[in-house]
Amino acid sequence: MSAMLLAEQVLNGLQYGMMLFLMAAGLTLVFGVMGLINLAHGSLYMAGAFACAVVAGATGSFWLGLVASLAAAAALGALIEVAVIRRLYDRDHLDQVLATFALILVFSEGTRWIFGSFPLYLDVPAALSGAVRLPGGLDYPLYRLVIMLAGIALAAGLFWLIERTRLGVRIRAGEADREMIAALGVDIRLLYTAVFALGAAMAGFAGAMVGSLTSVQVGMGEPVLILAFVVIVIGGIGSIKGALVGALLVGLTDSLGKALLPTAFATV
Numbered sequence: 003m004s005a006m007l008l009a010e011q012v013l014n015g016l017q018y019g020m021m022l023f024l025m026a027a028g029l030t031l032v033f034g035v036m037g038l039i040n041l042a043h044g045s046l047y048m049a050g051a052f053a054c055a056v057v058a059g060a061t062g063s064f065w066l067g068l069v070a071s072l073a074a075a076a077a078l079g080a081l082i083e084v085a086v087i088r089r090l091y092d093r094d095h096l097d098q099v100l101a102t103f104a105l106i107l108v109f110s111e112g113t114r115w116i117f118g119s120f121p122l123y124l125d126v127p128a129a130l131s132g133a134v135r136l137p138g139g140l141d142y143p144l145y146r147l148v149i150m151l152a153g154i155a156l157a158a159g160l161f162w163l164i165e166r167t168r169l170g171v172r173i174r175a176g177e178a179d180r181e182m183i184a185a186l187g188v189d190i191r192l193l194y195t196a197v198f199a200l201g202a203a204m205a206g207f208a209g210a211m212v213g214s215l216t217s218v219q220v221g222m223g224e225p226v227l228i229l230a231f232v233v234i235v236i237g238g239i240g241s242i243k244g245a246l247v248g249a250l251l252v253g254l255t256d257s258l259g260k261a262l263l264p265t266a267f268a269t270v
Contacts, residue, residue, distance in 0.1 A: 005138075006138070006140055007261070008261075009136075009138065009140055010140060011257045011258050011261045012254065012257070012258070013142055013147075013150070014146070014257045015250075015253045015254035015255070015256065015257030015258060016150055016250065016253060016254065017146045017147075017149050017150045017153075017253070018253035018256060019251070019253025019254060020149065020150050020152075020153025020154060020250075020253070021153060021208045021211065021212055021226075021253075022226070022229055022230060022233055022249040022252055022253055023153060023233070023245055023246050024153060024156060024157075024204040024207060024208040025043065025044075025204070025205050025208055025226055025227070025229075025230040025233075026230040026231075026233035026234050026237070026248065026249050027157070027160060027242055027245050027246075028043060028046075028200070028201025028204045028205050029043050029201065029230050029231070029234055030234040030237070030239060030240055030241065030242065030244075030245045031173070031197060031200070031201050031240075031242065032197060032198055032201050033234070033239055033240060034177045034239060034240025034241075035173055035176050035177045035180075035193075035194070035197050035240075036087075036091060036194055036197065036198070037091065038087060038090060038091065038098055039095050039098045039099055039102065040087070040098075040102050041099060041102040041103045041105075041106060041227070042105035042106050042109065043201070043202075043205055043223070043227055043230065044106070044205075044222075044224050044227030044230075045105060045106055045109035045110070045223055046075050046078060046201075046202040046205040046206055046209075046223070047075075047205040047206065047208055047209035047222070047223035047226060047227070048109070048110075048113065048209060048218075048220070048221070048223040049071075049074055049075050049078050049113075049206060049209070050071035050072070050074065050075040050203075050205060050206020050207060050208070050209035050210045051071065051124070051206075051209035051210055051212070051213040051218040051222060052113060052117065052122070052218055053067070053070045053071045053073075053074035053206065053210070054068055054070060054071040054124060054209075054210035054213060054218075055067065055122040055123075055124045055213060055218040056070075056122075057070035057071075058124060058125075059122070059124075064124070064125070064126075064127040064214075067124070067210065068207070068210050068211075071206045071207060071209065071210035072203050072206055072207055072210075074206060075202045075203050075205060075206020075207070075209075076199040076200070076202050076203040076206070077199075078202060078206075079198050079201065079202025079203070080195050080198065080202075082105065082198070083194060083195045083198040083199070084195060086101060087102075087194075087198060088191065088194070091194075106224070110220050110221055113220050114220045117220075119219075119220065120219075121217035121218060121219035122213075122217065122218040122219070123217055123218070124210075124213040124214045124217075124218055125214065126145045127145075130144050130145045130148050131144070131145065132144055134147065145215075146215075149211050149212075149215075152207075152211065156204065156207070157246060160204075160242060161242065161243075169196065172188055173193070173197060175188075176188075176190065176194075176197075177240060205223075209222070209223065229252055229256075232248075232252055233245055233248040233249045233252050234248065236248035236251060236252070237249070
């Protein structure tokens with residue numbers, strides 16, 4: 003493999019890793035604070051992608067579609083938390099797995115009923131099309147670089163939120179001792195809804211950004227969900243920093259593995 007191709011695969015791995023981080027961060031945040039195993043997280047990724055594709059197709063603006071993906075995923079996440087998830091906090095993990103797996107089926111079939119089985123295509127915005135010349139003479143797609151930078155910016159924003167804000171203090175306190183912060187007057191149910199909606203919004207954003215690289219279709223969230231669980235196991239359940247390290251590791255391994263190893267070793 004040439005040095006140019008190796009550099010391109012490393013960049014692809016970093017870009018994929020940042021998108022995995024946005025998925026895994028929401029998962030690990032929800033599990034760390036709420037103790038909830040949410041298999042429906044991939045459905046929120048799919049919902050964000052569909053919201054972006056539909057709004058962008060109707061308005062001609064990718065940016066409005068991106069805003070719609072954040073709003074739709076966050077609203078759907080809040081609705082799920084209030085209607086379903088709230089009843090699972092005191093149940094064992096098997097009940098949580100079964101209930102959230104049922105949500106996968108509901109959202110998949112509901113999406114298929116509304117949009118059909120054929121994929122939707124989301125165009126890369128004109129301002130971000132084309133390639134940029136990087137040091138060393140490598141021409142790399144501008145949109146992939148923007149995805150990487152957007153992921154870094156959101157990761158930095160999430161770290162700031164968790165470490166520097168009052169909401170972050172409550173989230174960390176809720177992870178450590180939920181009974182204590184409830185006794186101190188914090189509305190634990192509202193906190194849980196906010197955390198779940200935040201994780202959903204990050205998943206929806208990731209789905210919208212990746213939708214322009216692949217296609218938007220039913221079931222697109224499940225393969226990414228599996229890798230997101232791998233990420234949080236590597237990084238440590240409940241650790242945002244660990245999720246970032248794990249996501250970059252998995253992203254680089256996936257990209258370089260596909261380039262260097264035989265096809266039989268590719269992700270199925």
